Amino acid sequence: MLKTIGTQPQTHSRSKYKKYGLPLAIAVLVIFHAVGLWGLLFSGDPEYFQNLTPMNLLLTNALLFSFHKSWNKDFILFAIFVFAVGFFSEVVGVHTGLLFGDYTYGEALGLKVWEVPVLIGLNWLMLVYTTGHISNYTGWHWIAKAIFGAGLMVLLDFFIEPVAMQYDFWSWSGNTVPFTNYVGWFMIALVLQLYFHKSDFKRQNRLAPMVYLVQLLFFVVLFLFII
Incomplete structure (x- = not known):
């Protein structure tokens, strides 16, 4: 009895502060991207801020996956598979011109292996995961969800491409x-996306839609300044 009573204040304290986790994560996400946006457009030293891109990507993923609820075998396999397929698709693309076209990576995304940033x-994992969560809210058939999620990824890529060429991410x-x-x-x-929707793990990450929306807004604003 004493043990149970003694743990109640701690449980209450954790639940009290847990509700601030999501707003705080969103605030950090928005502030970090807003600073990056200001740095690239108005600081007078965009190269310094574009070199911070790897840190931005790592921070975003750390925040995103801190809200993931199901670190089971299926999720680990999903994450490894998506990371590998995304990376090796880019390796094939860079070295053969197949899949995407004729392009090369610059230096802004950090360490490269086989001429592709690790x-x-x-980034592929983050995009599949966030768009998969958004499409999962529709309640559609899982194939329709996958098509919608893939469409969201292409939409974001449309705005990323001119920005990538401008800031040495990659060039065509x-x-x-x-x-x-x-x-x-x-x-x-x-x-x-098909794999995402058929995998056996919880798709209840509350931060995932916000990560996609912040990324989309970030690149839309840069896109509008470039064109």
Whole structure:
């Protein structure tokens, strides 16, 4: 009895402060991206801020997956698979021109293996995971959810592409983004979205939709300043 009574204040305290976790994470996410946006557009030293891109990506993923509720075997396998497929798709793309078109990576995304930044795999995981959560809210058939999620990924990529060329993320031959890029993105994203919706783990991450929306807003604003 004493033990039970003694743990009640601690449980109450944890639940009291837990409700602040999501608003705090959203605030950090928004502030960090807002600072990055200001730095790239108005600081006068955009190169300094574009070199912070790897840290931004790592922070965003740390916040995102801190709200994931089901670290079971199925989720671990999903995460490894998506990371690997995303990364090696880019390796094939860079070295052959297949899948996406003729492009090369710059230096802004950090350490590269086989001429592809390692963090690209993490970026694929983040995008599949966040768009998968958004599409899961629709209540549609799982195949329709996967198609919608893949479409959301292509929508974001549309705004990312000009920004990527401007800030040394990657560059396209002839400075033109080929239509094959969007086709390749959609097809690979669709396969990964199908896997997301058939995997046996909880899809209840409350931060996931906000991560996608903040990323979309970030790149839309940069896109509008570039065009």
